[in-house]
Amino acid sequence: MAGVDLLDGVTLTRDAVSSIEFDNISQSYNHLWILGTWANSSHFHWGSSMAVDFEIFASDSAGTGWGTSGSWSMCAGGSVVIGSGRILNMHNSYQHPVCMMPRMGGVTTIGNSGFEMIIPNYAKSDTGDPCKGFHMQSVGPHPSQGANHHAYGPLHRLSVYKPQGQGSTSGGGSTSDSVAITKIKFTAYSGSFMHGTSIMLYGME
């Protein structure tokens, strides 16, 4: 085991897929580190946003991830994506824009926005107010600047999940449920992921 190992990766060439998931994630590391680019079949013009759902799962067989029950904080360099303010907190919702898709060279083609995500202490499974969360930052060209290469963002997102009985009115509480993350899933809110999408999953020793 090196300090950082590539665990899995998806790079799309000709395929168009609605979701990308990594399951059976090794539990031998301390943190997950994800680096990737996005491209979407419905959002390859500048000026259109792309939304991606992100879910984490405590079980490979679970049908619904924690993305449906967590809370999110987001902020951006501008108001294009998240509304009138620079900060947006969301509750029980996980369909958020992650980037604006660029147009390259004035040609209608795919473009990419890049992102980084960390999921610290993902394999921890223990009692006593467990928690999981992630920090993500993404960047892409700004759609309203009248040019093709203006940087958009950065867009920061951070989420903390207190699933499985947490957040009760009595305070921290405890649970015997496992909260180790074994699967993560990215789903295009509309359209499909396509050529230009490449997501790599790394384990940090």
Place this chain on the structure above:
Amino acid sequence: MSWTKLAQGEVTSSSSTTAIEFTGFSQSYKHMKIVALGASESVAGGGTMAFNEMKITMGAGSYATSGYNWSYRGIAIDNDWGWGGGDSSNPAYDSYFHIQYDEPSGNDSGAKRAYSPFEMFLFDYSNANTRTPVYFAGGTVYSTGYTSSVYGGLIYCMGVNLSLNRIEKIKFELNDGGYFSKHTKISLYGLDG
């Protein structure tokens, strides 16, 4: 390119960990990346705005007391902390504070926990002849139990060690008191250069 884990601190029981300190880590790498989940009981503020602050200090032979210049951006919903999404800098800071806003439980009673995933870069940390820029990003979110009057925030910092020295030690403390709680894990990684 290769990465190597330099050190790690983990809290396995919520007892009495008031500081997590790293000393004597390798100086054989170019850059350092830190990945962590911070957890603590919130002991400051109250109600929907309870939180704890995490103080981070660094140094060479000893911890810097006045050698840092931090520029930070903290953004919080409703601008409750007065930063308003704007920039500010405080050259007097000898450390900077990462605020772990609480995820309140729905009322003011009971123990509250503050959680925060965060990451850092210490650029060229082992170079004794340059200043060390530091990047920090983290924060937390508002309560799942609240649908109004919610609070959450993210903070982004760049700091520069004004002294010409390497970083040989780094310490994480809870500025408001209390303990780091279970599930806290902080890992340091070195990158070749």
